[in-house]
Amino acid sequence: MSGGRTAAARRRKRRAEGAVAAAHGVLAAEVRERREERAKVLRVVVRQVIAELREQADLKQRRCDHREAQIAAAVVKKAEAARNQRTKPVATQVPAAEHSAATQTEEEWLAAVQRFAENAPVELPEEGTLAEMRAVRRRAMKEAKRFRAARRTHRLR
Known part of the structure; x- marks a missing residue:
C-alpha cells in the first residue's frame, strides 16, 4: 500500500x-x-x-x-x-372490382369456382430460396383474397 x-x-x-x-x-x-x-x-x-x-x-x-x-x-x-x-406491368393486372363489375352467369361462376379449386395449392412447396417461397405464398394469398371478394359479390346478387 x-x-x-x-x-x-x-x-x-x-x-x-x-x-x-x-x-x-x-x-x-x-x-x-x-x-x-x-x-x-x-x-x-x-x-x-x-x-x-x-x-x-x-x-x-x-x-x-x-x-x-x-x-x-x-x-x-x-x-x-x-x-x-420488379414492378408489375400495369396492363396485365385488372383490379378485382372490374372483375366483379361484369355480371357472370351461374355457369361462368361455377367454372370460376372450379378453376380456383384446381389452382389453389393444398400445400405450398418448400423449394428454392426464402424469397421465392415468400413470393409463392404472397401470390396464393392474393388469389385467395380475390376469390373471397368475388364470392362475396356473387352472394350479394
Missing part, C-alpha cells in the same frame, strides 16, 4: 539525494526540485502521447464507421433498385 514509500525508503532516498547534491555541489532541495520538474515534464509528455494514440484510435474507428455506413447505403440502394425493377 505504501508504494515503496516506507520510512526507511525515504531515509535511503534522502541520503542518495544528499550524495548527489554533494557531488554536484548544490543543495539537496535543488536536486529534489529538479527531479520533481523532470517528473512533471515526463507526465505531460506521457499525457500527450496517450492523447495522440487516442486520436489515432478515434480516427481509425471513425473511418471504420464511415466505411460501414457506405456499405450499408450501397446495399440499401441496390435493394431499392432491385425492388424498382
